[in-house]
Amino acid sequence: MHILVCIKQVPDTKIIKVNPKTNTLDRSSAPAILNPYDAHAVEEAVRLRKIYGGKVTVLSMGPPQARNAIRKCVEIGADEGILISDRRFAGADTLATSYALFKAVEKIQKTDGVDLILCGKHAIDGDTGQTGPGVARRLGIPPLTCVIRVEDVDVENRTLKVHRKVEEGYEVIASTLPSLLTVEKEINEVSWAPLPNMIRAARYEPSVWNVDDLDDVDIKQLGLKGSPTIVGKMWPPEKSKGAKMISGDPADQTVAVMKIFMKEQELFTKAGRKN
Amino acid sequence: MRVNIDDYRGVWVFMEQKEGQLLDVGLELLAAGQDLARKLEVDVCGVLLGDGVKPLTNQIFEAGADKVYVIDDPILKFYRTETYMKAVGDLVRKYKPEIFLYGATSNGKDLASAVATDVLCGLTADTTLMDVNVEKRLFEASRPAFGGNIMATILCKKHRPQMATVRPKVIKRLPPEPGRTGEVVEEVITLKEEDLKTKVLEIVKSSKKAVNLEEADIIVAAGKGVKDAKGFAMVAELAEAMNATLGASRDVVEAGLCGHERQVGQTGATVTPKVYVAVGISGAIQHLVGMQNAELIVAINSDREAPIFQAAHYGIEADAFTVVPMLTEAFRKELSREPAGEETEETEGVTSRG
Numbered sequence A: 001m002h003i004l005v006c007i008k009q010v011p012d013t014k015i016i017k018v019n020p021k022t023n024t025l026d027r028s029s030a031p032a033i034l035n036p037y038d039a040h041a042v043e044e045a046v047r048l049r050k051i052y053g054g055k056v057t058v059l060s061m062g063p064p065q066a067r068n069a070i071r072k073c074v075e076i077g078a079d080e081g082i083l084i085s086d087r088r089f090a091g092a093d094t095l096a097t098s099y100a101l102f103k104a105v106e107k108i109q110k111t112d113g114v115d116l117i118l119c120g121k122h123a124i125d126g127d128t129g130q131t132g133p134g135v136a137r138r139l140g141i142p143p144l145t146c147v148i149r150v151e152d153v154d155v156e157n158r159t160l161k162v163h164r165k166v167e168e169g170y171e172v173i174a175s176t177l178p179s180l181l182t183v184e185k186e187i188n189e190v191s192w193a194p195l196p197n198m199i200r201a202a203r204y205e206p207s208v209w210n211v212d213d214l215d216d217v218d219i220k221q222l223g224l225k226g227s228p229t230i231v232g233k234m235w236p237p238e239k240s241k242g243a244k245m246i247s248g249d250p251a252d253q254t255v256a257v258m259k260i261f262m263k264e265q266e267l268f269t270k271a272g273r274k275n
Numbered sequence B: 001m002r003v004n005i006d007d008y009r010g011v012w013v014f015m016e017q018k019e020g021q022l023l024d025v026g027l028e029l030l031a032a033g034q035d036l037a038r039k040l041e042v043d044v045c046g047v048l049l050g051d052g053v054k055p056l057t058n059q060i061f062e063a064g065a066d067k068v069y070v071i072d073d074p075i076l077k078f079y080r081t082e083t084y085m086k087a088v089g090d091l092v093r094k095y096k097p098e099i100f101l102y103g104a105t106s107n108g109k110d111l112a113s114a115v116a117t118d119v120l121c122g123l124t125a126d127t128t129l130m131d132v133n134v135e136k137r138l139f140e141a142s143r144p145a146f147g148g149n150i151m152a153t154i155l156c157k158k159h160r161p162q163m164a165t166v167r168p169k170v171i172k173r174l175p176p177e178p179g180r181t182g183e184v185v186e187e188v189i190t191l192k193e194e195d196l197k198t199k200v201l202e203i204v205k206s207s208k209k210a211v212n213l214e215e216a217d218i219i220v221a222a223g224k225g226v227k228d229a230k231g232f233a234m235v236a237e238l239a240e241a242m243n244a245t246l247g248a249s250r251d252v253v254e255a256g257l258c259g260h261e262r263q264v265g266q267t268g269a270t271v272t273p274k275v276y277v278a279v280g281i282s283g284a285i286q287h288l289v290g291m292q293n294a295e296l297i298v299a300i301n302s303d304r305e306a307p308i309f310q311a312a313h314y315g316i317e318a319d320a321f322t323v324v325p326m327l328t329e330a331f332r333k334e335l336s337r338e339p340a341g342e343e344t345e346e347t348e349g350v351t352s353r354g
């Protein structure tokens, strides 16, 4: 079984700083990391390979430095990595990104065939979760989002079953191969990389493709040009004035805060029930 | 699609339903949709798909819709991307709305992503603020970006419809207007079951006890400041006394004091309760993005400098181990003064909210 995992290198949003003058992100302030959700997708692909055999390839679109994110995937256990990197991809929103990835998947399909595509739930820099389903739509294969479990992959009969997390619990869905799955973090624990993987990863050089390496690309659908959405303005989230501090000893504080809460007395007596 | 944008008129809202029950988020979005539609002088329309769902149209009109597009077909009984995308995509191509809103639920996000690629238009995820530039008929969808470090307005100038997903509880629904009606437009779907690739085999509902932080009106959340299981139990008692749902920071979940289903924040639940009490939570940005839209935030922390005090409305600088039991006691007293009845007896609020 050939499993393809789409991954992204992202700035660590925990550390990133906003330039207060320009209201833009100071990317140099944050280290670039493998999108944490994608690590779960790679882990799941490696787990499935252990059961069903085959190969795990990771695919990413990004600047040349994104090779490091691919190396991280090799550490987790991916066999191969492909980076599509070209200035003409730059400025892509999710629609244009899904087009570029789709073109790369088509190329991979021609030589290797692809049985299953995995993506992380979303990337922590964009938080949209739209790229994976977009790739699926373009390939004409079923997108299965919010996946928390993969079971019963039947490579012969080209079927699989997954559990899909929904608000009220989960759905069990039967689908066909190839399908595209976006996985939640609950699906697995990303394990520590074994030493041989780390050694391999350190020296690993992914294949790098540019636009001309892909077939039948409509340049108008790439990058900024192919992106219907643009960012209008950016501003720092409203800084609150800060809390009104309730003073006194704990007994005073309790009395004072109870007064505030009891303005909503009805809420507290009714809560816990559906309205 | 890059299109003649003047052909596109009207504001649409996807009315997600499950087992014949409309989800609240669709009704909430009708309020936002109505506001946009009034500014643009067009109709706000619901889009309703399912099996035997026609009776729901009344509720949609009462919640503010002028028109409802319905496709009622057994093939649409359960949500599936392939059927819903086809149905909604066809409606969009035929009736050409200029703005289209979806609830940011598992299925709403899935559908919006698929439709955006199907009709090739722009989509903004997890919008928290919506407005429109009337002159340009340009939808302004704003959302937190980069883990909440910045707010960004996303625009879509040349493609239609302009689509967005919006989290539940971000918008307040309109009070229903009983008897309000509108136009029902019925359409059909042309797919056949045997041509489909996916099938919903089963829907397994988590037991009644499941935590539904997103829907909770009151949340009491514990942070690493409560230290251990004993401290956590102390906060759970406060939650019980307040009829609140119990939440937690990631560090508490990682310490094994409770399950991930209670985690609030970037990698947990995004919540918008009326009251949020943070006990021993420092207020890291990843936690704040999950709860900063709560109506009333009260923070209890022993460190005056903790960032949670920036996000909170009221702060109590105190040792949680002293003040939390006092507060629990106070709530027990206060709420038991209510006429005794099932409401005050109910303790289930700690673990569940419906």
Ligand SMILES: Cc1cc2nc3c(=O)[nH]c(=O)nc-3n(C[C@H](O)[C@H](O)[C@H](O)COP(=O)(O)OP(=O)(O)OC[C@H]3O[C@@H](n4cnc5c(N)ncnc54)[C@H](O)[C@@H]3O)c2cc1C
Pocket (backbone or CB within 6 Å): A014, A036, A124, B222, B223, B224, B225, B226, B248, B249, B250, B251, B252, B263, B264, B265, B266, B267, B268, B269, B279, B280, B281, B282, B283, B284, B285, B286, B287, B290, B300, B301, B302, B303, B306, B318, B319, B320, B321
């Ligand atoms: C990619 C990513 C995603 C993340 N997602 C989330 C998420 O979804 N949710 C989340 O919560 N975190 C998330 N985090 C982690 C986050 O950065 C913080 O580490 C975490 O929120 C801290 O939890 P805490 O406030 O409980 O603990 P701490 O930061 O350790 O804070 C404990 C607080 O308790 C106070 N305290 C100590 N003793 C007492 C006492 N006796 N009485 C009162 N107060 C006391 C201290 O002053 C301190 O402020 C994420 C991090 C990353 C990198």
